[in-house]
Amino acid sequence: MTNDTIIRAENLSLCINRGRPNEVWPVRDVSLQIKRGEVVVLKGPSGSGKTSLLSLLGCMSRPTEGRILVHGRDVAKLPERFLTEIRRKRFGFIFQQFNLIPGISVRENVMLPLYPVDISFREMRERADSLMDRLGLSGRSHFRVKGLSGGEQQRVAIARALVNDPEVIFADEPTAHLDTKLSSDLVGILEGLKKEGRTILIATHDPLLYEQGFIDRVLEMRDGSIR
Amino acid sequence: MxxxxxxxxxxxxxxxxxxxxxxxxxxxxxxxxxxxxxxxxxxxxxxxxxxxxLRGAPELIVQRISAGRHEMIPSWYGKRIQEIPGVGMVIPRYWGYYYDPSTGGNYTVMAAAGRGDRKLEMLSGKYPPAGGEVVVGKGVAESRFLSEGSRIPIKGSDGQVRNFIVAGIFTDESSLLTNDLIIMSLMDFRDVFKTGNERATDLVVQVFNPDEVENVARKIREIFPDTRPITRKEILRTYDxxxxxxxxxxxxxxxxxxxxxxxxxxxxxxxxxxxxxxxxxxxxxxxxxxxxxxxxxxxxxxxxxxxxxxxxxxxxxxxxxxxxxxxxxxxxxxxxxxxxxxxxxxxxxxxxxxxxxxxxxxxxxxxxxxxxxxxxxxxxxxxxxx
Incomplete structure (x- = not known):
């Protein structure tokens, strides 16, 4: 594994409900490497295992078999708090359903990953405001997220994913709830993040996204495996 | 932090x-x-x-018991108890209960002579009452709509109704002690309840040394096996x-x-x-x-x-x-x-x-x-x- 490799998966498999009649294997024997600054797309139809693989690589779940190495360290068997630390310090997530917390303001949603971090409220606000400014949300900082449009919610989710200055951004079907115009805006944002040198891993079946020129690699998934 | x-x-x-x-x-x-x-x-x-x-209550009270029930105690018991070493005064108390059918209330009736152990504050009127007079607690006065000078009928043990004049009413401050109280003269008490001249409800025994109360109680029980000496400690425990x-x-x-x-x-x-x-x-x-x-x-x-x-x-x-x-x-x-x-x-x-x-x-x-x-x-x- 070279120094450029951030994540490496070896013979990764995930089984749900193992040993029961409803046992399924959303991910089967997947091996891959993600290099620094790369934009990689996991492409495939619904149920092909994209989200499950993204979840494994993002240290949100543990594989049934195989290894996941983040900067050369096998994280699959590490205690939960180490996985949390990796997620907090190195990864940012943009979820398909946005997963914002309704009832709190846009700014509070953006600041959420920073509450357990030992920095001041002032620094939290400055970081959040700077990102909201960059993503065109500055006028919305005190709004409740419920009242925002889909595109705005998406940008809040992106701001939240970036607020801890992550090395890798994971995006699960980021255009699923956006129209063509908003999807194009998102493409522009992702392209900007690539230019900043961020590593991006996207799970999508939207050609508008995986046919973009800034995408370095497209991995096609079917039945839990990469073809 | x-x-x-x-x-x-x-x-x-x-x-x-x-x-x-x-x-x-x-x-x-x-x-x-x-x-x-x-x-x-x-x-x-x-x-x-x-x-x-109860802090102001007597250290020792002696009651007479007959078949497990409280009975009036002959006054001469007091004279014999007074001879026990360490015992000061023995004061007979005269009290009982009176059920008032018109209010459904149960009043405590006492003879004025027997109540020298505690100073009670009056709302109005005088204390102690003379013959034919009573002093009542605030609760009694309120339930019977009494004021100073009103009349209160009390039916005696002989079935005869006697009309008493309210000579005084106790204050709110003493209400915990006096609320349901009717105090009359000893003569009237004996007349209403027909207790006779030689018998009291119980005896208050003064003991000089508080550490000796238990011993005095034991001696009283030995001399008069038909009595029940009640110490203040026992009363406190019972209330608790x-x-x-x-x-x-x-x-x-x-x-x-x-x-x-x-x-x-x-x-x-x-x-x-x-x-x-x-x-x-x-x-x-x-x-x-x-x-x-x-x-x-x-x-x-x-x-x-x-x-x-x-x-x-x-x-x-x-x-x-x-x-x-x-x-x-x-x-x-x-x-x-x-x-x-x-x-x-x-x-x-x-x-x-x-x-x-x-x-x-x-x-x-x-x-x-x-x-x-x-x-x-x-x-x-x-x-x-x-």
């Missing part, structure tokens, strides 16, 4: 976000604390009040047990309702809604540790239970000491028709407060934290999908 303050801030914002649920839990929880603290405070206040009253029993009874009466409330509060606090589970999943996914989520829930539970505890306790305190314990007093004071109206001395026992806190706040916090812990130790991926 900053991290903990920020999580506390987020906990407060979460509670505010779910304000209807939070306020609902606080209301129910406060009501539970209010009920429990009212009963505890009232029982304790009664005990203190009773102890205060009585109020403990009554508070237990009230707690049992309210037990069902309390249990229903507790189950409701537990359910509200312990059950994580789908929205809350989802939120835990999001927080974990974006880098909150299980311990951070536990801390968040701890603060939420702490704030909710502390606010409820203080609200309930302050409510209970005001209810007992400023609003006359209107809800629980009838059950705890007794079953008499005429209750003494008196203001209890405000007092908060730190031990009771700590016990109450441990019995309510700690279980509540455990109930809120445990389900969150279960949700927080699951992979965030599962929580978010589920």
């Amino acid at each position: 900053r991290k903990h303050l920020k999580i506390l801030e987020y906990a407060l914002s979460s509670l505010w976000r779910r304000k209807f649920k939070s306020l609902g839990i606080i209301a129910v929880f406060s009501l539970i604390i209010f009920t429990l603290s009212s009963i505890l405070l009232l029982t304790y206040a009664f005990k203190r009040e009773a102890m205060e009253v 047990t009585l109020f403990d029993w009554r508070s237990g009874m009230v707690l049992t009466m309210f037990g069902g309702a309390l249990l229903a409330f507790i189950i409701l509060a537990w359910d509200k606090a312990a059950g994580l809604s789908a929205e809350e589970r989802h939120e835990i999943g999001i927080l974990k996914a974006i880098g909150w540790e299980t311990s951070d989520i536990m801390e968040l829930r701890f603060w939420e539970g702490f704030v909710t239970s502390s606010v409820s505890f203080l609200t309930g306790l302050i409510g209970g305190y005001l209810h007992i000491f400023f609003f006359g314990a209107s809800i629980f007093a009838p059950a705890l004071k007794g079953w008499s028709v005429i209750f003494p109206s008196f203001r209890l001395l405000p007092y908060l026992n730190p031990y009771q407060v700590v016990v109450l806190m441990f019995l309510t706040v700690i279980p509540y916090m455990a109930a809120t934290i445990f389900p969150s812990w279960k949700a927080a130790i699951t992979d965030p991926d599962v929580v978010m999908r589920g």
